[in-house]
Amino acid sequence: AVESYLLSRYQLGPVAAPVASPSGGLFTGSATVTLKCDMPGADIFYTTDGTEPTTASIPYTHSIVVTSTGTLKAKAFKDGFVESVTTTAAFTSTADFTPVNVTGLQLWWRADAGVPSGFGDFWQDQSGQGNHGWQTYGAAVPRLVPNALNGRPAMRFDGTDAIAFTNRSTTVRTVFWVIKEDPAAPPAYRVVLGDSGTSDFASEYYGQLWRSCCTNANIVNGQTWLNGTPIDGLSTSRPRSMSVLSLVTTGNVTAGNFGWSPGYTPWQGDLAELVLYDRPLSPTERRSVEEYLLSKYQIGFVAAPVATPSGGMFTGSATVSLVSRTPGTEIFYTTNGADPTATSTLYTGPIAITSTTTLKAKAFVNGVEKSATTTAGFTSDTDFTPRDVTGLQLWWRADAGVPTGFGDSWQDQSGQENHGLQTYGAAVPRLIPNAFNGLPAIRFDGGDATGFTTRLTTTKTVFWVMKEDPAAPPAYRVLLGDSSTSDFASEYYGQLWRSCCTSSSILGGTTRINGQVVDGIQTVRPRTMSVLSLVTAGNVNASNFGYSPGYSPWQGDLAELVLYDTALSIENRKKVEDYLRIKYWDITAAPGNHQVTLSWTTRPAAGTGPVTYDVERGTTSGSGYVVVASGLSGTTFTNTGLDDQTTYYYRVVAVDQGNRFSSREVVGTTLRVGTGTGLLAEYFNDPSLSAPVVINRTDPVVDFNWGGGSPDANIGADNFSARWTGQVQATTTGDFVFATNSDDGVRLWVDGQQLIDNWTDHGDTLNSSAPVHLEAGQKYDLRLEWYERGSAALVRLSWSYPDQALQVIPQTQLYPVAP
Known part of the structure; x- marks a missing residue:
């Protein structure tokens, strides 16, 4: 206030920014807000819809009453002076979901509330715990930057700044950041949370989030998520575009500030929000906070609707609610298994389910399909299911009980509470909509597994609805895993069972594929979705799907898994088998x-x-x-x-x-073969896309392996980069998965949304996006960025979609400029 008084009295600089009191935060019922500018004669104009104020906006004449969640923005104007910077104060009704609704909240900083000075010398905690941020050393004070992302502010750290917690936390278990590293920041060892006595959140010199040598094992072995997708923090770089970063640890870790630890370079980049809990959030709780932040900052694609409950058995009737956490969306749904369109039923309130039904829902914006499909299968207990056969020990189905859309939590439908779980983020499989017969499946990428809550030692009958990825390389795998046995061992070249190693109770039992008896020693693992069944000659062991020591993790899809502790009779085996074959009749x-x-x-x-x-x-x-x-x-x-x-x-x-x-x-639809000529390619003689363009050409496809060389004699063999821009045309209507092979870093955007971000040094690595819905014949903006640091140079851009295995995107579907 004194500074503003002196600056205005001596007319130094622009008009002082208005001061909002209170400066944003939570309210119950209503909040009364006043605005003040310390420059005499200045006029204040404001908006309450998040748009930038101008002199045509609402003039401030008296206090403002806020009654619903919204963003107040204000500017001061005076003739002869440069207008003030924008003051942003976001007010959130306690009637709406926020991180406060999840227990265990210890700290919540948000740049759109509780920053009264416009600098990080004081940042008011919104958690109610009084854990405010502060910085008493002037040279280390970050500053608030208005409109850093989608009209919201962020705190900017310049590489020398940090903000301390009022109370050092030694019991951190869950963290959310809305954050980005400055794209111009040089390589450095940094921390994404700091502490004066530890470096639990240590980050690598070349940008990887975690350091294998130094990051706390409770972090490395926990779950790290980037924009709602699980990642391996040891290989994924710190995000250089604003992102929601999430972490659930396996044990307590310590933090005393944001920005710095001894021996590490202070943070250089933006922080818009920071949320800490002292307990590991459940998968659904984590997803709720994550989607709140993704929606608030408009990061990523429109969130798929969340169905509650997420499918399962019911008696009499079930009442289902749908919600999309992305503002401005409409949800359309079907109950006949068809994919929803803008002409399907509009969701206006809870849905009553009275018979076995497959509910599908999608979120739309202005009538345009924007989200992936949510599928929730509801089964009446009057219809036959695997629960009608005694001895059921586990029943996982991808169309029910997968509330997060990932295999970190898979709810058991058997009634035995043998849920699936995966606490290690790099091994979390993902749900794929419409994988088979319009039903979803859980996709395992060759590094994933899902554990049982309870290890089973008396398994005698198993049913899988599954397929191995047709692109999976030869490998020894297991069809069910265990930490200490390999009862379900499978051969290197794909045969279901190994004569040397598979349990004799399995080899002496009966194996069927789609109802036909097969010799598992000779028959290969199915590479199209199939019902595989096994009745053993004795007890076998299993504690997970996907992995046993000494075997490669599963690579492929699993739609359903059913286990019994009895050897089913021929009649009961056929009942369950036919139930699955009819359900997945495709x-x-x-x-x-x-x-x-x-x-x-x-x-x-x-x-x-x-x-x-x-x-x-x-x-x-x-x-x-x-x-x-x-x-x-x-x-x-x-x-x-x-x-x-x-x-x-x-x-x-x-x-x-x-x-x-x-x-x-x-x-x-018939195949919409385009007339494309390729993508506009720009090649640079440095790895950061910042040097002058050396080559400018149209590349028909992106499928290059230069080995130890380069694209042109004018480009060095190492430390170069490239950018491809244009449009991609969908050949059909459906969910597409984009993929890159790269050595080294790669980033991909489609339709303005970042799908792949692995901007790190690495060898030949396959990165795949989440499914993206595209319409036949439509063209979508595309941008691919890649760099080569050293040694081999390789980059490839591919896609897959229903009935099309992974392929390099053909020239006919790529266009160098928008039409």
């Missing part, structure tokens, strides 16, 4: 040139007679079907002579002893 539509090829799995027959199939087609979803083929005994049909601009809707009807059983509806 139809797919593969696009082609002026044609669509339909494929489906064999549906189990009710009796001894053959099942035949009719194919129906319509041009409107859900109605108007006409038969285009009938009496088929095979499981494929190609519909030719189709219009490239028409969307077709198909279903297959199984005819069994006069009864007709319809499949789910699938969308069929």
Whole structure:
């Protein structure tokens, strides 16, 4: 206040920024806010919708009453003076979800509240614990930067700054940051939380989040998440674009400040929010806080709706609520297994489920599909399920009980509470929507596993709905894992069982794939989604899906896993097997040139007679079907002579002893082959994309392996970089997964959203994005950045989508500039 008085009296600098009192924070009911400018004769204008104030905004004449969550922004103006910087004060109603709603909160700093001076000499804690931030040394005080991200401020640290906690915390278990490192920051050892006596949060010289030598083991062995996706902090770099970074530790760690520890370089970059808890949050709690922050700062894609409950068994009826934490979204849903569109049912309130149903939901913005699909399968207890057969010990299903969308928590449906869990972030598998028959699966990437809550030592019958990734290299794997046995050992070249090592109780039992008895010593692991069943000759052991010591982790999909402690009778085994085969009776539509090829799995027959199939087609979803083929005994049909601009809707009807059983509806479009010529490529003679462009050309595809060389004689063999920009055109409608192979760092943006961020030195590494929904024929902005530090130089840009395995994105789908 005294500074502002002197600056205004002597007319030094711009108009003083208005001071909001209170300076943001939580309120109950309403909050009364006053604005003051210390420069005489200055006029204050403000907004309450988060937009920047101008002299056409609301003039401040009296106190402002805030009654709902919102962002107040104010500026002061005076003739002959430069207008003031923006003052931002965000007010949050206690009726809305915030980190305070999750118990164990110890500290909550937010740059849009509790920074009255506009600098980090004092940062008011919003947790209610009084753990304010402070800095008494003037040369180490960071400053508040307005509009750092999507209209919200951040605290900027210049490489010499830090802010201390009022109370040093020795019991930190969960942390959330909204943070970025300055892209211009030089390599340095830094900490993302500091302490005068420890370096628990030590970070690597070349940017990796954690140091294998020095970061506290409770952090390294815990879960690290970046923008809602689990990562390996030992190989993933500190984010250089504003991101939500989350951490759940395996034990207590210590922090006394943000920015500095002895022997480490102070932080250089922005911090918009910092949230600490003294307990490990559950997966659903972690996701709630994470999505609150992602939504608030508009980072990443629109959040998929959250279904509560997330599927499962019910008696009588179930009431389901849907919520998307992204503001401004509408949720559309279906209850017939079809993918939701903007013409599906709009969610306006809780949904009553009274019969076995697959609920699907998507979030839309202005009628445009923006989120991935949420699937929640609800099963009435009046229908047959694996629970109707005695001895059930575990039942995981990807369409129920996966509340976070990842395999860190997989709720057991058997009633035995044998839930799946994974506390190590780098080994967390992810949920893939519409993996098979419109139902999701958990995808294991070759480094993942999900543990049982209770190790099972009396397993005698197992059912899997699974497939190995067709791109998985040969490896010794296990179909069920255990910490001390390899009962379910599988061969290097893919055979289900190993004569030398698989338990004799399995080798002496009966193995089936899709109902047919197979010799597991000769038959390979299925590479298309299949129902695999096993009845053993005795007890076997299992404590996880995915890994046993000495074996490579599973690489592929798991949609369902069912275990019994009894050897099921032929009748009961067939009941469970047929239940799974019918549930996953799949139809797919593969696009082609002026044609669509339909494929489906064999549906189990009710009796001894053959099942035949009719194919129906319509041009409107859900109605108007006409038969285009009938009496088929095979499981494929190609519909030719189709219009490239028409969307077709198909279903297959199984005819069994006069009864007709319809499949789910699938969308069929012809392949939208583009006319692209490639992407605009810019090559630089440094690894930071900052030197003058050496080469400017159109690359037809991004699929380069220069070995120890470079793209051109004018570019050195090491320490160079490249950027590819343009558009990518979707060949079909569906969820696409983008992937890069790189040596070294790589970043990818599609449609303005960052999908891949591994800006670190590394060898040939495959990075895959979360699924992204694209529409057939639509073009989307694309930017790929890559650098080569030393030794081998390699970069490849690929994608996969339903019915298309991972492939280099073809030239026809890449365009160098927007049309």
